[in-house]
Amino acid sequence: xxxxxxxPTTCLRTGYGSARTETRNPVMGVRNSTAxxxxxxxxxxxxxxxxxxxxxxxxxxxxxxxxxREEKYGSGDNPSPSTGFSGSPVRVAYQGVRGSYCQxxxxxxxxxSSNAIPCTRMEDxxxxxxxxxxxxxxxxxxxxIDGTIDRNLDLLLRHKDVSIIGELIIxxxxxxxxxxxxxxxxxxxxxxxPQALDHCKTRLQLLDIEIxxxxxxxxAAQFLSENCVTDTAVIGSKIAAKEFGLQVLHENFQDPVPxxxxxxxxxxxxxxxxxxxxxxxxxxxTVAFTLNNGVSDLFRALSLFENRNVTVTxxxxxxxxxxxxxxxxxxxxxxxxxxxxxxxxxxxxxxxxGITSSLARLEEISGFLRxxxxxxxxxxx
Amino acid sequence: xxxxxxxPTTCLRTGYGSARTETRNPVMGVRNSTAxxxxxxxxxxxxxxxxxxxxxxxxxxxxxxxxxREEKYGSGDNPSPSTGFSGSPVRVAYQGVRGSYCQxxxxxxxxxSSNAIPCTRMEDxxxxxxxxxxxxxxxxxxxxIDGTIDRNLDLLLRHKDVSIIGELIIxxxxxxxxxxxxxxxxxxxxxxxPQALDHCKTRLQLLDIEIxxxxxxxxAAQFLSENCVTDTAVIGSKIAAKEFGLQVLHENFQDPVPxxxxxxxxxxxxxxxxxxxxxxxxxxxTVAFTLNNGVSDLFRALSLFENRNVTVTxxxxxxxxxxxxxxxxxxxxxxxxxxxxxxxxxxxxxxxxGITSSLARLEEISGFLRxxxxxxxxxxx
Numbered sequence: 222x223x224x225x226x227x228x229p230t231t232c233l234r235t236g237y238g239s240a241r242t243e244t245r246n247p248v249m250g251v252r253n254s255t256a257x258x259x260x261x262x263x264x265x266x267x268x269x270x271x272x273x274x275x276x277x278x279x280x281x282x283x284x285x286x287x288x289x290r291e292e293k294y295g296s297g298d299n300p301s302p303s304t305g306f307s308g309s310p311v312r313v314a315y316q317g318v319r320g321s322y323c324q325x326x327x328x329x330x331x332x333x334s335s336n337a338i339p340c341t342r343m344e345d346x347x348x349x350x351x352x353x354x355x356x357x358x359x360x361x362x363x364x365x366i367d368g369t370i371d372r373n374l375d376l377l378l379r380h381k382d383v384s385i386i387g388e389l390i391i392x393x394x395x396x397x398x399x400x401x402x403x404x405x406x407x408x409x410x411x412x413x414x415p416q417a418l419d420h421c422k423t424r425l426q427l428l429d430i431e432i433x434x435x436x437x438x439x440x441a442a443q444f445l446s447e448n449c450v451t452d453t454a455v456i457g458s459k460i461a462a463k464e465f466g467l468q469v470l471h472e473n474f475q476d477p478v479p480x481x482x483x484x485x486x487x488x489x490x491x492x493x494x495x496x497x498x499x500x501x502x503x504x505x506x507t508v509a510f511t512l513n514n515g516v517s518d519l520f521r522a523l524s525l526f527e528n529r530n531v532t533v534t535x536x537x538x539x540x541x542x543x544x545x546x547x548x549x550x551x552x553x554x555x556x557x558x559x560x561x562x563x564x565x566x567x568x569x570x571x572x573x574x575g576i577t578s579s580l581a582r583l584e585e586i587s588g589f590l591r592x593x594x595x596x597x598x599x600x601x602x
Numbered sequence: 603x604x605x606x607x608x609x610p611t612t613c614l615r616t617g618y619g620s621a622r623t624e625t626r627n628p629v630m631g632v633r634n635s636t637a638x639x640x641x642x643x644x645x646x647x648x649x650x651x652x653x654x655x656x657x658x659x660x661x662x663x664x665x666x667x668x669x670x671r672e673e674k675y676g677s678g679d680n681p682s683p684s685t686g687f688s689g690s691p692v693r694v695a696y697q698g699v700r701g702s703y704c705q706x707x708x709x710x711x712x713x714x715s716s717n718a719i720p721c722t723r724m725e726d727x728x729x730x731x732x733x734x735x736x737x738x739x740x741x742x743x744x745x746x747i748d749g750t751i752d753r754n755l756d757l758l759l760r761h762k763d764v765s766i767i768g769e770l771i772i773x774x775x776x777x778x779x780x781x782x783x784x785x786x787x788x789x790x791x792x793x794x795x796p797q798a799l800d801h802c803k804t805r806l807q808l809l810d811i812e813i814x815x816x817x818x819x820x821x822a823a824q825f826l827s828e829n830c831v832t833d834t835a836v837i838g839s840k841i842a843a844k845e846f847g848l849q850v851l852h853e854n855f856q857d858p859v860p861x862x863x864x865x866x867x868x869x870x871x872x873x874x875x876x877x878x879x880x881x882x883x884x885x886x887x888t889v890a891f892t893l894n895n896g897v898s899d900l901f902r903a904l905s906l907f908e909n910r911n912v913t914v915t916x917x918x919x920x921x922x923x924x925x926x927x928x929x930x931x932x933x934x935x936x937x938x939x940x941x942x943x944x945x946x947x948x949x950x951x952x953x954x955x956g957i958t959s960s961l962a963r964l965e966e967i968s969g970f971l972r973x974x975x976x977x978x979x980x981x982x983x
Contacts, residue, residue, distance in 0.1 A: 365926035365940050371749055479927035483940070517913050520904040527901045534897055534939060538917065545746035546860035558915060559746050559864070 310336035314346040314355035316373075320439030320461030326389050326484040327359040328460060343372055347380040350489040357386075363483040364393070367416055373485075374539050374564055377593055378509055385507055385594025387486030395421055395456050397471035398442055403451035405470060413438045413456035420475040421456055442467055483599070504570040505534070505598035508580065510587040511541055511562050515549060518586055519563065525582045526567060529575035535566035562589070571595035691717035695727040695736035697754075701820030701842030707770050707865040708740040709841060724753055728761040731870040738767075744864040745774070748797055754866075755920050755945055758974055759890055766888055766975025768867030776802055776837050778852035779823055784832035786851060794819045794837035801856040802837055823848055864980070885951040886915070886979035889961065891968040892922055892943050896930060899967055900944065906963045907948060910956035916947035943970070952976035 313331050317323040318339050327337050338355055340346040349355035360376075363369045377383065395417055399408060410431035411418075417438055418425065425432055435441045438457040445455055446465035454470060455461075462469050512518040519536075526533050538561040541547075547560040569576050571592050584590050694712050698704040699720050708718050719736055721727040730736035741757075744750045758764065776798055780789060791812035792799075798819055799806065806813055816822045819838040826836055827846035835851060836842075843850050893899040900917075907914050919942040922928075928941040950957050952973050965971050 363940065364921075366921055366923060368752055368921045371752075478923075479925075479938070481927065481938075481940075516915055516917060519914065519917055520901070520908045523901040523904065532898050533900065536897060536900055536917065536919065540745075540747055540749045542747060542859075544860075546862065557860070557862075559744065559862075 311357065312336045312338055312349075312355045314338040314340050314349035314358040316340050316343055316346045316358075316360045318437060318439045318443075320442050320458060320464045321437075322391075322393070322458050322460075322482055323359055323361050323484065324439075324464075325458050325460040326361070326391055326482070329391065330359060330387065330389055330484075330486055331357070343376060346487070347376050347383055350383050350487060351380065353489070356488070358383075358487040359389075359484050360487060361482055362485050364416075365479055365481045365483075366420065369537055371539060374537060375542070377485075377487075378539065378542075378562060378564075378591075381591070382490050383487050384490060385485050385596050386488040387596050388505060388599040389484040389486065390481050390599040391484065393420065393475055393480040393482055394459055394473055395475040396459050396462060396469045397454050397474045398445070398457050398462050398467040399454040399470050400445050400449060400451045401466065401468045402449065403454075403468070407451050408454045408470075409452045411454050411456060412441050417456045417475075420478075420480060423476045424474055439464075485594075486596070487594075503597055504568070504573075504595060506567045506569060506571045506576055506595040507564065507593040508567065508583075508590070509562055509564045509593055510583060510590040511560070513586055513588055515547055515558065515560060521586060522563065522565075522583055525579040526565075526575075529579050531573075531575045531579055532568040533565055534568055535564075537564040538562065539564065564593070568598075692738065693717045693719055693730075693736045695719040695721050695730035695739040697721050697724055697727045697739075697741050699818060699820045699824075701823050701839060701845045702818075703772075703774070703839050703841075703863055704740055704742050704865065705820075705845075706839050706841040707742070707772055707863070710772065711740060711768065711770055711865075711867055712738070724757060727868070728757050728764055731764050731868060732761065734870070737869070739764075739868040740770075740865050741868060742863055743866050745797075746860060746862045746864075747801065750918055752920060755918060756923070758866075758868075759920065759923075759943060759945075759972075762972070763871050764868050765871060766866050766977050767869040768977050769886060769980040770865040770867065771862050771980040772865065774801065774856055774861040774863055775840055775854055776856040777840050777843060777850045778835050778855045779826070779838050779843050779848040780835040780851050781826050781830060781832050782847065782849045783830065784835070784849070788832050789835045789851075790833045792835050792837060793822050798837045798856075801859075801861060804857040805855055820845075866975075867977070868975075884978055885949070885954075885976060887948045887950060887952045887957055887976040888945065888974040889948065889964075889971070890943055890945045890974055891964060891971040892941070894967055894969055896928055896939065896941060902967060903944065903946075903964055906960040907946075907956075910960050912954075912956045912960055913949040914946055915949055916945075918945040919943065920945065945974070949979075 311331055313327045313336065315321070315323040315327040315337055318341065321339075324337060324339065331337075338349060340349060340358075343360075346355070346358040346360055350358050360373050361370055362373050377385070395413075397411070399405075408430065410433055411425065411428070412433040412435045413421075414437065415434045418432060418434060435455075438455055439461050441455045442457045442461040443465050444450065445453055446467055455467075456474055459469065459472070461467065510522070512522060516538075523533060523536070541560040541562050544560055546557045548555050549558050567576055567579075571577070571580075572595075580590065580592070692712055694708045694717065696702070696704040696708040696718055699722065702720075705718060705720065712718075719730060721730060721739075724741075727736070727739040727741055731739050741754050742751055743754050758766070776794075778792070780786075789811065791814055792806065792809070793814040793816045794802075795818065796815045799813060799815060816836075819836055820842050822836045823838045823842040824846050825831070826834055827848055836848075837855060840850065840853070842848065891903070893903060897919075904914060904917070922941040922943050925941055927938045929936050930939050948957055948960075952958070952961075953976075961971065961973070
């Protein structure tokens with residue numbers, strides 16, 4: 222059977238694990254996004270049912286996180302010791318739909334004891350933490366080939382009570398998925414998100430087959446399953462195969478280039494005391510700041526860390542939305558220039574003396590400074 | 603009349619002036635992008651007719667650019683001295699469709715003497731330079747509120763023979779556009795690109811009107827015009843009103859936050875000798891480099907400029923696609939981490955002694971180093 226009704230397409234802007242549900246407006250014939258309505262606060266979205274926040278659940282969350290750190294997160298195939306938890310389930314919001322790479326990350330972090338909540342809008346995962354409908358959230362922040370998902374950095378800056386409490390770096394495993402009733406010979410086309418198709422382009426170039434771009438690979442996988450489509454394969458996550466009962470025709474279908482996704486685990490305000498029993502190298506601290514003298518002072522900011530032997534592992538910038546243009550004094554005249562918030566990752570715990578001292582000095586040259594989180598850093602498996 | 607056929611929607615991923623034409627596959631019901639086909643080289647896109655490259659045209663391009671620098675680019679309303687040019691027209695490729703903000707930038711740079719070539723795929727503007735079908739290209743690289751258009755930085759890195767030869771910083775003027783036959787009272791909905799709607803959200807929140815997200819505001823403007831739609835307004839560029847004969851109901855409809863777009867003018871290889879008659883402060887140089895020791899050496903790289911009084915105005919990073927994961931020696935064990943290409947803007951001409959000397963030293967700690975361009979910098983009007 223060929224696909225005869227539209228696969229639900231979602232916004233392409235935000236990379237893996239991020240999507241917005243859109244509906245077709247039969248009058249307009251254009252995309253009427255729930256996202257923009259929510260932005261404009263005309264039709265507030267219904268909130269997920271709020272769970273009662275009880276102490277044992279939070280204790281269990283922290284126990285799981287300790288295990289997570291100690292075990293370096295178990296895989297979905299080999300559940301971590303956190304399975305078998307008998308209390309209230311840990312509610313983990315993740316950006317994306319069922320079958321997305323972000324769901325895979327949530328499963329790796331909390332194994333099957335967690336109650337995963339898919340969030341179609343990127344903001345939803347943050348709001349779920351704020352209204353306590355989720356204990357934890359998992360968001361995608363970077364792909365080693367495609368770069369940072371800027372929107373999530375902006376959301377981290379905007380949601381002041383949300384902190385980074387963990388990092389997961391997971392090698393991409395693009396799987397070629399098909400309906401269990403389909404044979405390889407039947408496959409006439411391969412569909413996926415453009416980013417995934419780009420990651421697999423070497424293999425795809427060798428195939429004499431139709432390649433079709435869709436906005437959301439997990440939605441396409443679900444569609445193949447529900448509509449018994451046997452002439453189409455989708456490049457998607459292994460968890461999509463499990464969720465929708467598809468067969469995996471090929472694992473690691475991507476080009477042989479190191480390809481990893483980086484996810485962050487978020488919580489509502491730092492819920493754990495900073496634990497310095499882990500050696501410094503296993504911790505990471507993310508700091509956001511503006512500079513009173515703009516980009517030209519980035520050298521000075523980085524030197525504060527350098528002089529205290531604090532290793533900087535990432536330097537990112539986003540527009541300073543509260544004041545996007547600054548006036549700079551030039552030799553001849555004042556000129557306006559774009560201003561930024563810098564987001565810097567440091568090796569070490571925020572309570573390490575080098576970081577504490579660097580941040581105290583950084584504050585002197587910053588208009589804004591916030592520690593976004595201090596957390597155990599993920600290693601590339 | 604209400605819109606009854608789809609406004610052509612294009613990919614939402616890339617911000618202003620960047621779009622891809624997509625067609626609906628009647629069998630699949632999903633978006634079948636020309637972009638991905640081209641990536642996979644299954645159906646090479648037809649190239650625009652190649653113009654004969656003659657010396658007078660190139661001389662004229664350079665004359666216009668001199669004027670452009672001297673005049674600080676004239677506005678579309680008040681054409682620069684470059685109008686009235688009687689030779690072959692200058693062919694300027696721009697990313698986007700007719701009526702886009704990028705067309706507006708191309709017009710501001712070259713006024714009416716230019717022959718503007720809309721490029722639906724982002725790559726097309728670069729390829730038009732390489733195959734000589736365009737003398738110059740205009741691409742959007744940044745918005746002061748939404749940040750950098752990463753994809754264009756990646757394209758700049760990939761297209762080695764394309765150089766930055768100019769910069770334009772243009773304040774955003776989101777206009778509320780409607781069919782000339784429409785009255786304000788008739789308008790029942792406002793449509794635009796989600797980024798533009800977000801820029802205008804304060805005003806939109808005050809209106810009791812349907813807000814609809816479309817993938818391309820210029821396409822929507824054209825649709826309103828061609829289909830005599832009188833119940834819908836579009837937030838778009840002033841040039842869209844001119845192109846499609848729409849009335850401007852409201853100029854500067856955006857929120858009162860400094861909002862500018864930054865565009866780059868590109869050429870095929872540096873065509874002009876570096877001109878040091880302009881004072882250093884009016885020039886900018888963009889350099890891309892990797893660091894042998896990764897991000898932790900960014901401090902060292904920036905110190906090379908700092909020590910020679912070279913002002914850094916922007917520090918950007920993109921994944922090092924040729925080697926996205928590097929192995930770092932840690933105290934306890936080797937770990938993999940993401941690796942980046944840094945893209946740094948400097949005040950000054952590449953022939954300035956401070957920059958020349960900094961780059962010579964930078965080369966010693968870089969695996970890759972390329973000057974992407976040395977050009978007169980745009981000022982915020």
